[in-house]
Amino acid sequence: MILKRGVTGFTAGDLSLERDWAACTAEFKKYCYSYVGQLKGRVLAFFEPDIVVGYAHAHVKIDGEAFYIFYNDMYDYVAFSSNCEIGELDFNDHPLLAGLFENPYQVLTAAQLTEPLIFQASGSGNIVLNENDLNDVELRFMNHFRSQTVGDLVFNYWD
Numbered sequence: 719m720i721l722k723r724g725v726t727g728f729t730a731g732d733l734s735l736e737r738d739w740a741a742c743t744a745e746f747k748k749y750c751y752s753y754v755g756q757l758k759g760r761v762l763a764f765f766e767p768d769i770v771v772g773y774a775h776a777h778v779k780i781d782g783e784a785f786y787i788f789y790n791d792m793y794d795y796v797a798f799s800s801n802c803e804i805g806e807l808d809f810n811d812h813p814l815l816a817g818l819f820e821n822p823y824q825v826l827t828a829a830q831l832t833e834p835l836i837f838q839a840s841g842s843g844n845i846v847l848n849e850n851d852l853n854d855v856e857l858r859f860m861n862h863f864r865s866q867t868v869g870d871l872v873f874n875y876w877d
Contacts, residue, residue: 720830721850724792726860726871727772730853735792742791743767743774746823750776750787753818757781767791773873775802780815787815788873789823795872796823797831804875807831831869835860 724735747764754761759780767773775788788797788807796819799807809831816825837844844861846852848868852860859865859876 719849719851720795720826720868721846721848721852721871722793723851723853724856725790725795726852726856726874726876727792728853728855728859728876729792730855732853737791739767739791742794743789746774746789746791746796747776749819749823750778753815754778754780754787756818757814770804771875777802780812785810785812787819790872794823795826797826797869797873798828799873805870807869807873809869826869826872831867831872833868835866835868835870 724732729735743766750764751761757780759778762777762779762784764776765771765774773788773790775786777784777786786799786802788799797809798812799809801808809828811828819825833848836847838847846857846860860871863876865871865874
């Protein structure tokens with residue numbers, strides 16, 4: 719299950735989800751440089767989590783193809799996208815790079831991330847029918863920001 723409690727970065731005060739975010743990001747950065755270098759590519763830029771984008775990501779170039787590597791530090795998820803457009807990420811698969819990242823991370827596929835969210839009306843809002851363990855805060859934000867796919871939740875731009 720991808721949609722675990724807190725995957726959006728909103729833990730609703732669940733202290734069991736607390737981690738050393740700086741250490742997680744530093745480790746991801748180290749792996750980005752190492753793995754991209756192994757494939758004779760280069761990291762064009764590395765972005766730390768900030769107020770706008772709550773997750774680390776790297777802009778990389780391998781064999782003439784520039785793309786992004788995203789990292790969800792709540793659950794050590796890694797994904798690839800051809801762009802960095804807020805709310806319109808174009809997820810894709812990079813098998814060679816995925817093979818390197820799959821240990822110690824869980825590499826999410828384009829198919830997993832583009833899976834549509836299935837909603838059912840419930841009272842004054844919606845509930846999501848996809849397998850999930852999201853908390854109430856995440857469900858409210860999901861409805862407020864009109865998330866449409868699993869990727870919209872895992873790599874969100876909610877503020």
